[in-house]
Amino acid sequence: MQLSPKAVRFIxxxxxxxxxxxKxxxxxxxxxxxxxxxxxNDIIYLEAIREELAEAxxxxxxKV
Incomplete structure (x- = not known):
């Protein structure tokens, strides 16, 4: 799935x-x-997802 930078920021x-x-x-x-x-556990998991999205x-x- 390709998400725009704006969509990722919303997420x-x-x-x-x-x-x-x-918290x-x-x-x-x-x-x-x-x-x-x-x-x-959920906080740690959500923070990891957030970090991956921020890096992405x-x-x-x-690349732009």
């Missing part, structure tokens, strides 16, 4: 919003809960 913004919301939830959940564990957009713009 990155959506990921940033979701990461922020998860806020993470801070409001009891530290020993399973939900906290799952949120932490830089590479795509360098």
């Amino acid at each position: 990155i913004e959506a990921l940033d919003y979701r990461i922020k919301a998860y 806020e939830s993470f801070n409001n959940i009891h530290a020993d809960s399973d939900e906290n564990f799952y949120l932490a 957009i830089v590479q795509k713009l360098e």
Whole structure:
């Protein structure tokens, strides 16, 4: 799938919003809960996806 740089920026913004919301939830959940564990994993996963997209957009713009 080929996405335009603008589409990738929108996805990155959506990921940033979701990461922020998860971090806020993470801070409001009891530290020993399973939900906290799952949120932490999701945050790490979303941050990795975001980083890959950010790198891809830089590479795509360098080719232009």
